[in-house]
Amino acid sequence: PxxxxxxxxxxxxxxxxxxxxxxxxxxxxxxxxxxxxxADVMLTGKARGEAGLADNSFDFVIMNPPFNAAEDRATPDQLRKQAHVMEDGLFESWIRSAAAVAKPRGGLAVIARPEQLGALLDAIDGRFGDTEMLAVHPRPEAAAIRIVVRATLGARGKLSIRPPLMLHAETGNGPAERTEMINNGLASLFGD
Structure with missing residues (x-):
């Protein structure tokens, strides 16, 4: 509350x-x-603070960056393009801002595509630690379509991989039991 x-x-x-x-x-x-x-989270230093993103001001930062490659989302609509297409160096800029605005030992959670894990972990390295990765699969036998990475500012623990989240059961279109519990606030994504 x-x-x-x-x-x-x-x-x-x-x-x-x-x-x-x-x-x-x-x-x-x-x-x-x-x-x-x-505000633009890619602002730096004084400009970021003047935009309302003061250093050391948030307990937890949750990021849902545009994570499609330009060739995946070719569109003439600039607003749609900005919302969906990742710019070069985006993870580095966004994670740098997250590290600046998070309070000491503050948390970070980022959703991305699986193929972006390397770039995301590179951006987190040296800033956040105790990193956990959770793969999100549409069904038990399907490859992951998203990853969620959670980490703590200034922590030094190594990467751990959490049990995956299955959005649907093997059959049917309804959500899997755990997904339904998360959707209804009865469970958390990382199980804590």
Whole structure:
């Protein structure tokens, strides 16, 4: 009940949608616990702070970066392209900002595609540790479609690989039991 969330979005148009969502009567219970900040997380130093992302100010940073390669999402729509296509060096820039704004021993969680694990771990190295990776599979026999990496600022522990998350059972289209529990707040993604 004491948790507060700041959503950060660089696109004013998309930030407007987030503001509208938070203003919806169905979200009244969030009250002053959730806010939207229009800022670019790739800003550095003083510019980042002036945009509202002060150093050492967040207990936990959750990142959902655009993680498609340009050839995967060719589109003339610039807003869609910015939301979906990863720029060169994105993980390095985003993780550098996360390390700056997280409080000492603060947490980080990032979702990405499996083929981006190397670049993501390279960006985390030296900044965050006690890193855990969880692979997300659509079904038990299918390859992972996403990875979630969680780490602690300043920690030095090694990488561990958590049990995978299966979104669906082998048959049917409904969510797997664990996925359903996570969706309903009855379990956590990393099991703690």
């Amino acid at each position: 004491a948790a507060r969330v700041v959503l950060v979005e660089r696109s004013p148009e998309m930030a407007g949608f987030a503001h509208a969502t938070l203003a919806h009567p169905g979200n009244a219970h969030l009250g002053d616990r959730a806010s939207v900040l229009t």
